[in-house]
Amino acid sequence: MAGDELAVVRGFSSKASPLASELIKGDTRTAPPGLLATGSYVSPGKKVPLSRYYDRAFAKLEQEKLWKKVWQFACREEDIPAVGDRIPYTVGETSFMIVRTGASEFRAFYNACLHRGTRLCDGLSSGESVRCPFHAWEWNLDGSLKNIPSRWDFPQVKTSEYSLPEAKVGTWGGFIFINPDLNAAPLSASLGILAEHFKTFEPEQRFTAFHISKKVRANWKVVLEAFLESYHVVETHSDALSFTGDASTQYDIWDDGKGHISRLITPSAVPSPHLGDEASIANAVNATFQAFALAMPGVPVPTFDASSQLSGRAQVAEWRRQMMGVGLARDFSSVPDASMIDSIQYFMFPNFCPWYGEGLPLVYQFLPYGDDPNESVMNVRLTAPVPGGGAPRPPSAPIRHIGFDEAFNTAPEIGLLSIIFDQDMSNLPRIQAGLKAAEEGRAVTTLGRYQEQRIRHFHDVLSATLGL
Amino acid sequence: MQSPAGKSGPDSAPDSGPDSSSKPAFVGIAKLADLPEGQQLSVYVGLKKVLLCRAGDRVFAMRDMCPHALQPLLGSKVENGVIKCQKHGATFDLVSGRPTNGVTNAALEIYAVNLRDESIAVAVR
Numbered sequence A: 001m002a003g004d005e006l007a008v009v010r011g012f013s014s015k016a017s018p019l020a021s022e023l024i025k026g027d028t029r030t031a032p033p034g035l036l037a038t039g040s041y042v043s044p045g046k047k048v049p050l051s052r053y054y055d056r057a058f059a060k061l062e063q064e065k066l067w068k069k070v071w072q073f074a075c076r077e078e079d080i081p082a083v084g085d086r087i088p089y090t091v092g093e094t095s096f097m098i099v100r101t102g103a104s105e106f107r108a109f110y111n112a113c114l115h116r117g118t119r120l121c122d123g124l125s126s127g128e129s130v131r132c133p134f135h136a137w138e139w140n141l142d143g144s145l146k147n148i149p150s151r152w153d154f155p156q157v158k159t160s161e162y163s164l165p166e167a168k169v170g171t172w173g174g175f176i177f178i179n180p181d182l183n184a185a186p187l188s189a190s191l192g193i194l195a196e197h198f199k200t201f202e203p204e205q206r207f208t209a210f211h212i213s214k215k216v217r218a219n220w221k222v223v224l225e226a227f228l229e230s231y232h233v234v235e236t237h238s239d240a241l242s243f244t245g246d247a248s249t250q251y252d253i254w255d256d257g258k259g260h261i262s263r264l265i266t267p268s269a270v271p272s273p274h275l276g277d278e279a280s281i282a283n284a285v286n287a288t289f290q291a292f293a294l295a296m297p298g299v300p301v302p303t304f305d306a307s308s309q310l311s312g313r314a315q316v317a318e319w320r321r322q323m324m325g326v327g328l329a330r331d332f333s334s335v336p337d338a339s340m341i342d343s344i345q346y347f348m349f350p351n352f353c354p355w356y357g358e359g360l361p362l363v364y365q366f367l368p369y370g371d372d373p374n375e376s377v378m379n380v381r382l383t384a385p386v387p388g389g390g391a392p393r394p395p396s397a398p399i400r401h402i403g404f405d406e407a408f409n410t411a412p413e414i415g416l417l418s419i420i421f422d423q424d425m426s427n428l429p430r431i432q433a434g435l436k437a438a439e440e441g442r443a444v445t446t447l448g449r450y451q452e453q454r455i456r457h458f459h460d461v462l463s464a465t466l467g468l
Numbered sequence B: 001m002q003s004p005a006g007k008s009g010p011d012s013a014p015d016s017g018p019d020s021s022s023k024p025a026f027v028g029i030a031k032l033a034d035l036p037e038g039q040q041l042s043v044y045v046g047l048k049k050v051l052l053c054r055a056g057d058r059v060f061a062m063r064d065m066c067p068h069a070l071q072p073l074l075g076s077k078v079e080n081g082v083i084k085c086q087k088h089g090a091t092f093d094l095v096s097g098r099p100t101n102g103v104t105n106a107a108l109e110i111y112a113v114n115l116r117d118e119s120i121a122v123a124v125r
């Protein structure tokens, strides 16, 4: 393909705003190996046909060869804290019921009654058994058949053959994954470098502080890809430029053929390189102080100290270490600056984006919705550290559902983040509409070599998974 | 760019005050002297950014966020009582907030302004 032999430029910096990799090297703490690691994957750069985002046959292919065959993020352990708790995980038209069946044992059952098909679990619920609301067929938590009313009328039903069918379940760091393919290799292979990189973050020591489920009028891949790059910040989030290292973001991909992982690191408390060599560091630092302070009403907001030995980034990081240390009775003194303030987001194929570090500890999940490739669901949660000092584990926030035509700003618990999400959301239906209107010869994406390489990688893996 | 003053906590929803049914009160947010003719000023009021535009004797106040793609309006052209967003060209009537072209159907949030004793007071909803 013409142009693809050209050298890849690994980001764009300014005097005021160095590349993310440079900032991490200048950190006040030695960054853990995961943060210093770089990926080596290079995409062959095949073009992505726009029909992938709306073709019903393609969505059907995904349902059969992707969602029924791969490890995928379903929910968190704290969503179902007690034995007998269950929650649905619904991907397109397929749905599973994830049940806590023991202190640390989980099972995933197909969410359909073996009598006449009724969905068994609509939302978070609990009980000692699973009972269908239609005729009360009932199963034990281990999936074995417990009771059929008017048992005499079902002589053909052998109890041993009427256990609820299951998918495989794997857990890591408090996250629960499922794979409907019973012959699949264990989860650990699909996690790739994640387990190693997240050791210092301990995702299992966190709880869900808010949890949003948003319906979107766009294909699930359109939504996912809107969150895989910081290239769109300059246009879509222009009000964040004064304190966001968008163009200086570092992108990495690790792919050993089984684990398909990518990452971006977008620095905070630095001006966008687009603002030029003379852009104000003081403004960048002050805006970052203020953004973090929004989560702590009443706390006095520091300002940039030009006379300090510490860089602006280190000042924000140090303040966060102290505030979070006091607030949570935990010790953050060895956590590097980048892990305290930057946006560090990983992606595991096909639907899982766990963020690393205290900067913005979000988790994204992207899912098709029903059988319409023009619609999808994006789930967003914030995972906060569990308080130390023997305090009890706070309960998981309930899921707030936001409809197609509702905005994130209907969720007061997420504060100013709602504006950022609503900016992203405003693009998505427009993308979905536009890509169907493309001239036939131009119905492909044109992706950036560096900043959009995670999207290239995603499609490489998707093609291979679908046998294309 | 100015940043959130953080006067109210994250508990207050960006789009609706604690009680949006009652009339919002006028709050002084700038001095007339700081806003020369033809100039604009963006000021945080709680979590909301408010844009003040002076055109002759009049001061218009609106949310500093274009409803098209939720971008800041600061720096956009004001002419004949209409503001034209510099991003993708949506135009809004500065009295009603209604869009005057087809870029978006959504209206711009407009706030009542009170000029008294050289101070600009705005009723932010």
Ligand code: FES
Residues within 6 Å of the ligand: none
């Ligand atoms: S500029 Fe990116 S889709 Fe048009």
Ligand code: FES
Residues within 6 Å of the ligand: B066, B067, B068, B069, B070, B071, B085, B086, B087, B088, B089, B090, B103
């Ligand atoms: S953001 Fe104003 S016209 Fe698009």
Ligand SMILES: [Fe+2]
Residues within 6 Å of the ligand: A226, A227, A232, A236, A237, A420, A424
């Ligand atoms: Fe975004």
